Amino acid sequence: MVDFLIFLEVVLNGLMAGVMYALVALGFVLIFKASGIFNYAQGVMALFAAATLVGLINGQVPFAHMISAITGVKVHHFGWHINAFLAIALTGLVMFALAVVIERYILKHLVNQEPIILFMATIGLAFFMEGFSDLMWGSELKALDVGIPKGIVEPLDEATFNAFGYGMYIDWLDVYATAIAIILVVSLTLFSQYTKTGRALRAVADDHQAALSVGISLRRIWVIVWTIAGIVALVAGIMWGSKSGVQFSLSLIALKALPVLILGGFTSIPGAIVGGLIIGVGEKLFEYSIGPMIGGATENWFAYVLALAFLIFRPQGLFGDKIIERV
């Protein structure tokens, strides 16, 4: 029974890690559907959003380091603390501004380029934003606390310990993250199904030219989509940041989202969720059962190798559109 409980614990923790991956992958899918761009910068957007949030909450002076290097004036903090909700709203505004800037200065000029060129442009964007975020808010590890409870879920721990003699370990943070992710996905689905903007988004995803011909402004749609992706990145940033602090490694979750997308298909929102869950559970189970035999730390590559194996048998992913090629 204890064995089964440990197994269940691994699966549950994997599911919750999977939700986190799915959150990042969701941002990718939104942008990919609306603009055909594979946005490598999604992870860095999460980093930037989380760093901005921490900076706003703590009243950090932006570019403090640079200002002191140029002018010699030592400034660190404004000396105030902003309420977390207000700071989240402000960060949302920053992400909107970012979307406008990206559309205006990058996307507009790259219309009709090959997808791979656009992909590389987002790699450049990722580097830019990473440096920019470090310049603005500093590169040190920052703690993020927006009031989400942390720590072990005690009732579950006690109940399982009393019943079977083994206390299961589940973190409150993961539970909340899962709940928030579910709310986010449901509201996104409702938004895209029942609002005018949502319908426009779906129209653009279906066919750019047809959407243009019925009077949908592509540029406006892109700003909206990048803003939504920015907000998804903010949510992902808050979750990962509360879990392990805001630091550079946050941007590497973007890479973890790639196999998730391969599994789920690049164009499917449910696919991103299911793919995230499969990767999350798969890598935890693999690490738990096979990891000790081959030296551990298999989480670094398991997801990619799984995706690779998957690609060979079903290149379009679980829920992706069938790939049709024409000359």
Added chain:
Amino acid sequence: MFYREAGDFKTSYAADGQTFPISFDKARYFFVLFIAFIIIPLVINDYWEKSILIPFLVWSIAALGLNILTGYCGQVSLGTGGFMAVGAYGSYKLMTAFPDINIFFHIVAAGGITAAVGIFFGLPSLRIKGFYLAVATLAAQFFLVWLFNKVSWFYNYSASGQITAPTRTVFGIEVTGPTAEPWATYLFCLVFVFALAWIARNLTRGRMGREWMAIRDMDIAAEIIGVNPLKAKLTAFAVSSFFIGIAGALYFTVWFGAVEPTEAFGIIQSFRVLFMIIIGGLGSIFGCFAGAAFIVLLPVLLKNIFVGMLGWPTDLAAHLEFVILGGLIVFFLIVEPHGLAQLWRVAKEKLRLWPFPH
């Protein structure tokens, strides 16, 4: 005035198909070789060797390799760092297992091992392309680095997990190890760069290169006119990995002398090489050198400006470097998607007509 075909008569097919059809170009080429092989070894010092020339040469080889795969064959790879690690560990194992054989052969053999690994990880390219392939190569990147970290056979069970290049000689002159002279290491790398660039240039303008380019431009159409995609893609992976393996071997043996896989061969190196070929120019041999020079010189330049002249702290300069590099990538993709090589081409076209442009 000097740079034109007029008066330069070709009387045979061989003369017509040569790499440098304009005599001024040919003279310039030999002039560059003269500077590189004779003048620089005479004046080189330790700083120039370690922070500019050797990095430039090593990255040029890696960029040549990736450009063959991405620029000529159209297969995007993010596994360059992992393949460089294969070259480095391959050369290390060979150097320690067969100490009597000349290091030159070890490095070539390390390239061969990397080519085999490259073919293996290139197999998925037969079914998938674009981003999907990029993700598949990411699997190579993370898996290989993990492998070299975890399997102690690869680093000969050393306690630190590092590999250290033993001192080796060519013609009795030390080329690796802490006491090697700058000119010796420089020349050793230069020989590889020269030979590999020559091979790359001639492969890409021959039948094989044309097959790669056909696959790049439209793979299905290429298949229909009789290009075997299996052969074309796998040869591209093999040749590309061979180059990258040699770059990795030189990176470890000559440049650093001791490496640790996570730091030295991380994903950042894959992106660095990708940036080189984007900035230099996809599908251009000259572009590889231009891109490598650019990426090697940019940090040196920025460091000299910000830290040396303005006196800013180094971490600030490092962050600014990211901002500038990222900005430049986007700028190049928007303004000149064919990179520095295209600017060079345009300049040559202009020179041909100069001073009478109409």
